[in-house]
Amino acid sequence: MIRVDRDGVLEPASLERPYGSGRFKGKTEAERVAIEFADHLRDGGTPETFTFKYERYSDADVKFALNQLFGGKCAYCETRYAATQPVDVEHWRPKSEVHERDANGVKIVLPGYHWLASAWENLLPSCIDCNRERGQKDFVTGVEETLGKANQFPVNGPRMAPPASGAPAVVEDVLLLNPCLEDPGAHLDFRDDGAVMPRQDSPKGLASIRVYALNRTELALDRLGIARLIEQRLRTIEGLASVIRDPALTENLRRDLQDLAAHEIDALHEMAQPDREYAALARQLIEESAPPSVRR
Incomplete structure (x- = not known):
C-alpha cells in the first residue's frame, strides 16, 4: 500500500451530475440520499431500516477514474x-x-455509512481478495481462516453519526489505513520473505493487515518474488561496481560496464514506481538494502 494523492484525478462527472427532473432536480445522488434519509428518520424509521438504490458509484467513469488514480492496482494490496x-x-x-x-x-451488525455511498472521497479500487470475505491461508501463521474486508470498519470509540440524525459530529478514530489520507509506510513494515508486519506495533498496521488480508499466502509469495528480484539486481549492481573499479580494464569496457550498471539501477528504481505492483515493498527494500550511491 502506497500513499496516493486523490487530487491527481478529477471527481467523476457521474458523482457530480444532478438529476434533471422531479423532486430532486438539481441534486446529486449524494444529496438525494441525505434528503431521503432525513425523511426516513422524520417518519419514524431507523438507520438500520433505511434503503436506497444506488446507481452512480458503479458508473463507467467512476471505475475509469479509480483505475487512473491507482494505476490499475488494488488500493490495499x-x-x-x-x-x-x-x-x-x-x-x-x-x-x-x-x-x-x-x-x-x-457478529454484530451496525448501520452503515449510506450517506457516503456516492462520495468520491469514500471510493477506492479493490481486488476481490481484499474486498470480499474468502477462505485464505495466512502466510505468517499458516492458519486457514476467513479474511477480507467486506463490511468491516473497526474504530476506537464512537462512530460517525449520519448528518441528518442531529447527533453531535464525531471525528472517528479509524483503525484502517486509507492510502489517500495518510502514508501507509508509517504503519506497515515489509520483509524480504514477502510478509508484512505492523511497524512498531502500529494498531492501524495490525488491523489493516488482518482486515485487508495483506498476508494471504498467494499475495505474500508474489511479494517474495519481487523481493528476490530486487536482491538479484542489487547483487548485479554490486558485482558490476567491483569490476568497474579494476584498473586493468580498458576504457571502452569500463564504459560498457558503467552503462550496464546504470541500466540495472534504472530497472531497480522502476520497480518502485507508483504504477508497479508492490511498490511499497520495493521502496522499502531499496532504501534499506541499496548502497547510498544507488538510492534516489
Whole structure:
C-alpha cells in the first residue's frame, strides 16, 4: 500500500451530475440520499431500516477514474487487477451495514455509512481478495481462516453519526489505513520473505493487515518474488561496481560496464514506481538494502 494523492484525478462527472427532473432536480445522488434519509428518520424509521438504490458509484467513469488514480492496482494490496478482473468499487466506509464481533466472536451488525455511498472521497479500487470475505491461508501463521474486508470498519470509540440524525459530529478514530489520507509506510513494515508486519506495533498496521488480508499466502509469495528480484539486481549492481573499479580494464569496457550498471539501477528504481505492483515493498527494500550511491 502506497500513499496516493486523490487530487491527481478529477471527481467523476457521474458523482457530480444532478438529476434533471422531479423532486430532486438539481441534486446529486449524494444529496438525494441525505434528503431521503432525513425523511426516513422524520417518519419514524431507523438507520438500520433505511434503503436506497444506488446507481452512480458503479458508473463507467467512476471505475475509469479509480483505475487512473491507482494505476490499475488494488488500493490495499497493490496487486494489478486490471489484466485479470473487473475492479471492485470499494466503499472504505461500508455503505449499508458495518460488521463487528464481540468478545465471544459473535457478529454484530451496525448501520452503515449510506450517506457516503456516492462520495468520491469514500471510493477506492479493490481486488476481490481484499474486498470480499474468502477462505485464505495466512502466510505468517499458516492458519486457514476467513479474511477480507467486506463490511468491516473497526474504530476506537464512537462512530460517525449520519448528518441528518442531529447527533453531535464525531471525528472517528479509524483503525484502517486509507492510502489517500495518510502514508501507509508509517504503519506497515515489509520483509524480504514477502510478509508484512505492523511497524512498531502500529494498531492501524495490525488491523489493516488482518482486515485487508495483506498476508494471504498467494499475495505474500508474489511479494517474495519481487523481493528476490530486487536482491538479484542489487547483487548485479554490486558485482558490476567491483569490476568497474579494476584498473586493468580498458576504457571502452569500463564504459560498457558503467552503462550496464546504470541500466540495472534504472530497472531497480522502476520497480518502485507508483504504477508497479508492490511498490511499497520495493521502496522499502531499496532504501534499506541499496548502497547510498544507488538510492534516489
